[in-house]
Amino acid sequence: MSSSISIFGLGYVGSVSAACLAQMGHRVMGVDVNPAKVEMLDSGRSPIIEAQMSELVAENNKACRLHATDDANAAVQGSEISFLCVGTPSLPNGKLDLSHVEHVAREVGTALKHKASHHTVVLRSTVLPGTTESRVIPILESSSGRRAGIDFTVCYNPEFMREGSAVADFFQPPCTVLGAQSPTHLARLRELYAGLPARTFETNIAAAEMAKYVSNVFHALKVSFANEIGTLCKQLNLDTETITQIFTSDTKLNISPAYLTPGFAFGGSCLPKDLRALTHRAKELDLTLPLLESIIPSNAEHITRAVDAILHTRKKKIAILGLSFKAGTDDLRESPQVQLIKRLLGEGLQVQIWDQDVSLGRIAGSNRQYIEDVIPHIGSLLSTNFDEVVRSGEVVIVGSKSVDVNQLSSQLLPNQIVIDLVNLDPSRRPAGVRTYEGICWKLWKSSAEFRHRDPACNTQRTPVPADGLSH
Numbered sequence: 001m002s003s004s005i006s007i008f009g010l011g012y013v014g015s016v017s018a019a020c021l022a023q024m025g026h027r028v029m030g031v032d033v034n035p036a037k038v039e040m041l042d043s044g045r046s047p048i049i050e051a052q053m054s055e056l057v058a059e060n061n062k063a064c065r066l067h068a069t070d071d072a073n074a075a076v077q078g079s080e081i082s083f084l085c086v087g088t089p090s091l092p093n094g095k096l097d098l099s100h101v102e103h104v105a106r107e108v109g110t111a112l113k114h115k116a117s118h119h120t121v122v123l124r125s126t127v128l129p130g131t132t133e134s135r136v137i138p139i140l141e142s143s144s145g146r147r148a149g150i151d152f153t154v155c156y157n158p159e160f161m162r163e164g165s166a167v168a169d170f171f172q173p174p175c176t177v178l179g180a181q182s183p184t185h186l187a188r189l190r191e192l193y194a195g196l197p198a199r200t201f202e203t204n205i206a207a208a209e210m211a212k213y214v215s216n217v218f219h220a221l222k223v224s225f226a227n228e229i230g231t232l233c234k235q236l237n238l239d240t241e242t243i244t245q246i247f248t249s250d251t252k253l254n255i256s257p258a259y260l261t262p263g264f265a266f267g268g269s270c271l272p273k274d275l276r277a278l279t280h281r282a283k284e285l286d287l288t289l290p291l292l293e294s295i296i297p298s299n300a301e302h303i304t305r306a307v308d309a310i311l312h313t314r315k316k317k318i319a320i321l322g323l324s325f326k327a328g329t330d331d332l333r334e335s336p337q338v339q340l341i342k343r344l345l346g347e348g349l350q351v352q353i354w355d356q357d358v359s360l361g362r363i364a365g366s367n368r369q370y371i372e373d374v375i376p377h378i379g380s381l382l383s384t385n386f387d388e389v390v391r392s393g394e395v396v397i398v399g400s401k402s403v404d405v406n407q408l409s410s411q412l413l414p415n416q417i418v419i420d421l422v423n424l425d426p427s428r429r430p431a432g433v434r435t436y437e438g439i440c441w442k443l444w445k446s447s448a449e450f451r452h453r454d455p456a457c458n459t460q461r462t463p464v465p466a467d468g469l470s471h
């Protein structure tokens with residue numbers, strides 16, 4: 001079904017969206033404050049240099065599906081959906097400049113004041129979580145004198161295209177993310193994108209706003225990681241290409257969802273040691289690799305976050321479920337749980353520990369040496385009696401994925417506080433406690449509403465297999 005669409009902002013995102021939506025058969029009116037861009041698009045020429053754009057713009061302009069104007073009011077009156085694709089540059093201090101977004105929201109809102117039929121406003125500009133609801137919707141409401149969600153609909157739909165392959169990315173996006181205050185608001189957008197071969201995630205507006213930042217920040221992280229590794233390899237006189245090939249060919253642990261679920265700090269006998277060795281070698285070579293050097297401090301900060309969360313409860317008796325760095329092992333070397341316990345004992349808290357895999361009588365060698373050095377009297381704190389340990393704590397710390405949640409639920413009293421460090425799957429979280437907190441995760445309550453609508457696609461969690469992909 002063809003829709004009539006107005007697109008505000010004819011830069012990379014707006015021009016490409018305009019041309020591609022026209023190509024899909026919709027009637028599109030581009031709007032820009034720059035008369036040169038309006039003139040170009042309206043006469044069938046692409047306002048941007050981008051593969052396939054010249055052909056698409058010319059073809060769709062000729063077919064009378066793609067035009068442009070500087071008249072915002074006319075564009076809103078003549079369309080059912082408005083996409084806002086204006087720029088969100090940085091201010092000199094790094095803060096996001098929302099002036100274009102606010103200006104365009106005011107123009108669209110003013111036009112909505114005089115519009116009889118229902119209209120959908122879709123923000124596509126990259127904005128920080130909360131912006132649409134705290135800044136854009138209030139402007140649309142005050143300038144239109146109407147209410148969002150009742151008189152008109154507002155959605156957020158981030159764009160994941162890359163310049164250089166923007167048209168191809170539009171038709172084959174990595175995913176489609178649709179954000180709204182209610183799933184019912186997404187009906188028009190759902191229809192519009194129905195033909196695109198992408199997994200669609202429906203969620204609340206703030207999550208959709210954040211999803212774009214998480215992707216971009218991760219891409220930046222990947223580029224910097226590759227560049228620092230390349231720099232080190234070059235200095236070590238190694239074949240960077242072969243190493244990159246080996247690294248990227250591992251789609252089980254490296255290029256995969258493994259290790260990407262928020263949880264507790266990493267530890268064990270390899271990761272911290274190997275990071276230290278590599279960054280030390282880089283220093284010997286007089287290399288500055290800020291990304292690699294920041295990983296150990298970042299991990300330490302995460303342990304501090306757990307300590308702070310526990311101290312914040314102001315409780316004295318702490319039950320810790322899980323001592324080794326990973327479920328299913330008794331390796332205590334550089335276990336962040338051990339570091340956490342050491343810090344809690346230093347704060348004068350009473351700690352009882354349960355771990356089904358750790359028996360002091362069994363562990364030996366460097367593992368035993370490590371625990372005896374870090375927590376010399378650990379034996380008096382460690383127990384294999386799960387129920388007793390759980391009942392001993394005013395605060396119960398879930399520090400292992402191997403915790404039997406049914407057994408935990410059966411022992412917990414409602415006034416006990418549970419702090420989950422490992423991010424148990426929602427289906428495995430204990431029932432019956434009033435306070436259940438994650439260290440770096442939160443399930444937004446209303447997202448269940450969206451998940452229910454589209455269970456295959458919303459807020460999915462990557463199952464962590466028993467072979468221990470978790471950190």
Ligand SMILES: NC(=O)c1ccc[n+]([C@@H]2O[C@H](COP(=O)([O-])OP(=O)(O)OC[C@H]3O[C@@H](n4cnc5c(N)ncnc54)[C@H](O)[C@@H]3O)[C@@H](O)[C@H]2O)c1
Pocket residue numbers: 008009010011012013014031032033034037085086087088100103104107124125126127159160161162163
């Ligand atoms: N460029 C990309 O590859 C890319 C990809 C994904 C998301 N984004 C995000 O999308 C947004 C747009 O990016 P862009 O690169 O297309 O920006 P851009 O700067 O290339 O284009 C923005 C356009 O908006 C116009 N504009 C400003 N105020 C207007 C108004 N009131 N009415 C109509 N037009 C107005 C400007 O004249 C300009 O032509 C940004 O938030 C950006 O972060 C960009």
